[in-house]
Amino acid sequence: MKILKLLKETYPDVETALDFENPYQLLVATILSAQTTDIQVNKVTNNLFPKYPSPKELSEATQEELENDIKTIGLYKNKSKNLIKTGKILMEKFNGVIPDTREGLMELPGAGRKTANVVLSNAFNIPAIAVDTHVFRVSRRLGLSQGKTPDEVEQDLMKIIPKEDWKDAHHWLIWHGRLVCKAQNPNCQSCPLSSECCFFQNSH
DNA sequence: AACTCGGGGCA
DNA sequence: TGCCCAGAGTT
Numbered sequence: 001m002k003i004l005k006l007l008k009e010t011y012p013d014v015e016t017a018l019d020f021e022n023p024y025q026l027l028v029a030t031i032l033s034a035q036t037t038d039i040q041v042n043k044v045t046n047n048l049f050p051k052y053p054s055p056k057e058l059s060e061a062t063q064e065e066l067e068n069d070i071k072t073i074g075l076y077k078n079k080s081k082n083l084i085k086t087g088k089i090l091m092e093k094f095n096g097v098i099p100d101t102r103e104g105l106m107e108l109p110g111a112g113r114k115t116a117n118v119v120l121s122n123a124f125n126i127p128a129i130a131v132d133t134h135v136f137r138v139s140r141r142l143g144l145s146q147g148k149t150p151d152e153v154e155q156d157l158m159k160i161i162p163k164e165d166w167k168d169a170h171h172w173l174i175w176h177g178r179l180v181c182k183a184q185n186p187n188c189q190s191c192p193l194s195s196e197c198c199f200f201q202n203s204h
Numbered sequence: 205a206a207c208t209c210g211g212g213g214c215a
Numbered sequence: 216t217g218c219c220c221a222g223a224g225t226t
Contacts, residue, residue, distance in 0.1 A: 034222040040212070041221095074210035078224080112223050132221065174221050183219090 003142070004161050006192045007172040014175045017168075018042065023098035023123035025049055028058070030118045031083060031110040036074050044070050055096045058087030082110030100124045113150060114170075121167035129157045130170040134177025141181060143198030 008014075018033065019042050020026040028048070032041045048069055052058045066080040073079065086108040090096055098119070099105055105116040117128040131139075131150045135157075139145045144160070145153045161169050180187045186199075194200040 031223095035210080035220055036212075037221055072211070074212070074220090075208090075222090076210075078209055082223085110223070114222065134221070170221085178221070 003193060003196070004165050004169055004172060007176050010192045011172060011175050014172055017171075019045065020123070021049075023100075023119060024054060026123045027086075027098055027105070027108070027111065027115070027119050028052075028083065030115045031086065031108075032070065032073055032079055034075065034079070034110075034115075040073055044073055052087075055087045055090035055098075058083055059091045061087070079110060082108075085109045086111070098123070100126065102128075117154070118170070125167075127158070127163065127166055129154050129161065129166050131157070132170065132174060133183075134181075135170055135173040137183060138173055138177045138181045141186075141197055141199035142193065146198075 018026060018029040018038050020029055025045070029041050029045050032044065051069065052061060052066075061080075061084055063080060063084065066084060067076050070076045070080060089108055090098065093107075094104065099107075100120065100123075102116045102120060105111050105119055106113070111119075114130045114132045117130040120126040121128040121130070129135075131154050136150055136153055139153045139157060144156045148156070157169065158166065176191075176193075180191050181193075188194050188197075188200045188203075191197070191200070
């Protein structure tokens, strides 16, 4: 089943990437990306990275100033608090180096399962597919992963997506989940995957 | 399992 | 103008 190939052909202009130059920048950008889009994050990081170029500067930021720096993004109070704390943990426990393990990344406040996988796959080239609510729902409907956990969904997706696409796959799956395979009233008529989809077969 | 954070996107 | 959410933490 060529899911990703079909999605790429269907959404050729999908917005696909956070701008980053090193693991630290990708970690910060990905923590910021919760409940918003990469487009919004890139607007903020353009000014944020020169101002806080490494975990050291981040750990020394004041709450008020960092909040102001990311105010155009939602959830900015939680995110600024988490980022400062993350900066301090990086300095105190990881010697200012971004950890390249899932366990290490998930010790950082603001970084969960999805953030860890994005950083592992895109900054360290470690095999992983990021699974968020959209990816989870799309996979369930396709019938790949009923009743499974997000970690198990990740394993299932890795079986049917070419390895070279793992680090970017979530962008197309998320886009598809938002615009077509929506949580409510999915638009199965315009879905390129409907012929392969359990949800569609069961509801028609 | 439900609630919270929040500006932006979309109907 | 009102509703929902490209997660993660807390209770």
